[in-house]
Amino acid sequence: MTYDTFQPHPDLASLVKCYWTLEVPPAADSQRQRIVPDGCIEMxxxxxxxxxxxxxxxxxIIxxxxxxxxxxxxxxxxxxxxxxxxxAVRFYPYGFTSFVTASLHSLANKETPLELLFGDTPAAELEQKIIPATDAKERIQIVEEFLFTKLKSEITIDNIVKSTVGxxxxxxxxAPIKSILKDDPSKRRQLERKFLNQVGISPKQMGRVIRLQTALKMLLNRQSDSLTSIAYESEYYDQAHFNKDFREFTGINPKEFLGHENMELSSIFYAD
Structure with a gap:
């Protein structure tokens, strides 16, 4: 299995987190791989x-x-x-909204063919260029040219969304949402609406995903052999709270995570 990441053009760096490539030889006994939430949208x-x-x-489905x-x-x-x-192109949580008019909430928890967002002809032309390209460098150049043509003349990410994600x-x-809003409850509903539109999930869900990713990285990088220590450093209320969130987002317990045959791909994606 070969997984590599590449940095975007500086003019896209605030929206695109990275590009990545993955190659895995065919295997007679290929295993299902469990993919866990990471807070990003990907092309x-x-x-x-x-x-x-x-x-x-x-x-x-295929x-x-x-x-x-x-x-x-x-x-x-x-x-x-x-x-x-x-x-693939991995966008920051709010990055993809600058290239489409659709609400990102409508894209949550599913795959959406490119033609439904960009039109049949532009999507087909992009795919027909990407497929025969000789390497990742050429594919990055092709997809960046496409993204620059789709980038809205004014990046319309609301400051409240960007500052909350930050x-x-x-x-x-x-970070408690109320502290981000400086205890102004009137802004909470507005933030929820904008977050669903420009990120795809709620601020609370995003916070939970980010906190879980922190714990996953500690596990993968073996920064601690103690699950209690990881739960504490990730600021969960207690071990039970950590276990509950972990199972909800991964489908397994923390003890099962390392070395689990279905977690090999996720372990590579989320170790950095």
Missing amino acids: IFTLGDDIKRYTSADEF QPRAMILGQTIEPFFIEPTGYVNAF ALLETNGV
Whole structure:
């Protein structure tokens, strides 16, 4: 399995977190992989064989080969049908709203084909350029040219949304929303509405996802062998609170996370 990340053009760096590529040779006994929420929206191109996404224990769909994966608040399973070769754009939580007119809440917890957001012809032309490109550098140039054409003349991210995301990231997801709003309750409903539109999930959900990611990184980087210590450093109320959130977002307990065969892909994505 080969996973690499690449930095965006400076003029897109406030909106695009990174580009990434993933290659996995075909295997006779390929395992389902559990994908957990990370607070980002991604534009993904499948360049190899199809990828299944399970909608229940036994039922699945084939993911679109050029799609937007919206915000997720629960884990889901994917499974390769053969050779995995993917190229993707990972946007910051509020980054994708600057390229589309759709509410990002409408994209949550599902895959959306590119043509539904950008139109049949532009989406097809982009995919037809991405597929035969020789390497990641060329694909990045192609997708950045596309993003620059779609970038709104004025970036319309509300300051209240951007500052809230910033405060949550700076505090690993634990900044109380009321403190961000400076105890002005009249702004809370406005923030909730703008967050759903420009991020895709609520401020509270985003905070929980960010806090979980902090704990996941500590686990993956083995910064502590004590789950109680990780729960404390991630500012959960107690071990039970940590376990509850962990299971809700990953589907398993913290003790099961490391070395779990279904977590290999997520472990690579979220270790940085």
